[in-house]
Amino acid sequence: MAELGLYSYQQEVVERAIKGENVIIWLPTGGGKTRAAVYVAKRHLETTQHAKVVVLVNKVHLVDQHYTKEFKPHLGSNYTLVPVSGESELKDLFGKVVQDSDVVICTAQILYNALTNSEETKHVELSDITLLIFDECHHTHKGGVYNQIMKCYVEKKLKGERRLPQILGLTASPGTGGARILEKAVEHVLQICANLDSSIVSTRLYAPELKKKVPRPIKTFDIVENRPEDPFGNHLKRMMQMIQDYMNLPTSDFRLRECGTQEYEADVVILEQRGIREDNRRLAQCALHLRQYNDALLINDTLLMMDAYRNLEEFYISKSTRAIDKTDFFLVGIFQDNQADLMKVARDSRYENPKMAKLESVLLKQFSSGLQSKGILFSKTRKSIHCLNEWVLNNRALQEAGVKSAILTGAGNGITYMTQHEQADTICRFRQGTLNLLISTSVAEEGLDIPECNLVVRYGLLTNEIAQQQASGRARAQDSQYSVVALKGGREERREITNEYLEELTAKAIAQVQDMSIREFQRKITELQTQAVIKSRIEESCKMQKRSRYTASSIQLLCRNCFKSVASGSDIKLIDNVHHVNVNPAFEKHYKVGGQVILPKMFDDWEPGRIISCNNGNCNKEWGFEMKYKEIALLPNLAIKHLFLQTPDGRMTVKKWKDVPFTVDNFSFEEYCQDNFPDLLD
DSSP: OOOOOOOHHHHHHHTTGGGTOOEEEEOOTTSOHHHHHHHHHHHHHHHSTTOOEEEEESSTHHHHHHIIIIIHHHHTTTSOEEEEOTTSGGGGGHHHHHHHOSEEEEEHHHHHHHHHOOOTTTOOOGGGOSEEEETTGGGOSTTOHHHHHHHHHHHHHHTTOOOOOEEEEEESOOOOTTOOSHHHHHHHHHHHHHHHTOEEEOOSTTHHHHHHHSOOOEEEEEEEOOOSOOHHHHHHHHHHHHHHHHHTOOTTTOOOOOTTSHHHHHHHHHHHHHHHHTTOHHHHHHHHHHHHHHHHHHHHHHSOHHHHHHHHHHHHHHHHTOOOSHHHHHHHHHHHHHHHHHHHHHTOGGGOOHHHHHHHHHHHHHHTSSSOOOEEEEOSOHHHHHHHHHHHHTOHHHHHTTOOEEEEOOBOSSTTSBOHHHHHHHHHHHHHTSOOEEEEOGGGTSSOOOOOOSEEEEESOOOOHHHHHHHHTTOOSTTOEEEEEEETTOHHHHHHHHHHHHHHHHHHHHHHHHTSOHHHHHHHHHHHHHHHHHHHHHHHHHHHHHHTSBOGGGOEEEETTTOOEEEEGGGEEEETTTEEEEOOGGGGGGEEEEEEOOOSSOOSSEEEEEEEEEOSTTOOOEEEEEEEETTTEEEEEEOGGGEEEEETTEEEOOSSGGGOSBOOOBOOHHHHHHHHOHHHHO
């Protein structure tokens, strides 16, 4: 077994955990939280009869990372360790895996599914586990899956059940939960403690050692002045005003806030929903197009003018062939009439975004210094990091300075996501030095085992203090730099300063919680847990009432683009508690099929088919895709966000199927076969 030596500050924070207490270990990014957890797991396995350790992570890629980098090297020679994620076949035998293993490392969703699944090979009880470790445990709040698991734990605890696992949480920052004053921040920290049924521990005796081991980067605010002229943005705003005038919305009725802001986006989302409710397609479509223009303004504020132009152009390429009424022709016409002027201004370097020039100088300063630099550039969206990477690859000065960049995004489906293999390959190339700049979304902020960097840049980001601390912690090399590129007096600069205050507030809140007497702390925790259980039961009752508000047959589903009624709620069935499919054969006339859907992984009972879209004239609104279930049933799998509901009390939109106000029955494969293939079953 590899040597598992701990620093003195790590020994201090694990002291209570190795005595069997429930604790949250609070150490900064790079402070060795995972190594401390491995040590606790090792001691637990050595001293606990029939020990069973389960390590939970909140992102798929962390399963293999923790298994390969930390737990297997130190525990693998003496104990049976198994990693399980959604991409692993072992998830369907999870109950057996837990039974036969000493240590299981898995995504939290895998465990929660096992706790709620009655099948013997999949089912797990909390009493089967003796030590439950939560990585990045600040996510144990509200409706997150960590908290769903702990709700099961807390309910059992309050009922007096004794056979419950020891809890170990790991976090670099529990945050303040949005609080700006100490009293509320203390309440938030106490709530996290209550959710995890744990005390929070940090190093006090060995804080100087921790500070030396995990140095803070040198922080710089790389501030730019507003561009003197913005003809591109002004042109977009004039076009938006034309659309707003066409909507014919009385100003006394609804006042839109400043365009080019998140607040404006929220306003047009409300207007689109209102258009649907009032059967006013003009209002709904204008709102959708205004959102695209607002996105273009936001891109213009962060990236290149040409990036903003291309984003709009891409949207209107699809819209120009799908016009179905005069509103569509008007909206497409506005763009086409102004397209040439927009492109001309977008290509004029005199009006380019000054933030990009500042970003270039920050990168050149680091990569032209002669040092073997490694950096991470954080930006908000997958679209923005693709644009930034293209900019780096086409920037002569950066290429001559030796910048070798690649994107890093979260795992998922679609061209802007990465597979786990692609993520691992990118990080491996970064570690080996083939790449020296990762351009990343928030996926690289938390948990990922990324080599020490001497530059972290946050660009166009509005995040909370937790994300800021996580990102800052990626700059681990000696004398590393943490740069915030932002507009003078802009939202990013203000938020960064606010987050610095909130980081200090978090530390004060934790200190106050740690200074509570054991009796007072336990009283508070029990009180919060009791309130949480009662609140959860009330919320579940409300959800049940909402789901049974209407009968399925009284609901009509309409296309969100053309407003045509296409299905009844009673046509929809639920497969495997995930997929909402239309089982009515008559639905086939309402959609057309497109290209084959390609997903990065295989599934046991089904495979994806072709994209489906609205067949009403020129509409072509995508609704989802066909899925082939058990090699026989070809079923339209629908995304509710592309449709809306006609209820007995009016129209409504929902983002997710779980929010629909009617009960969706489970799909019966036997009934489907009887209805569609009766001759084969005789």
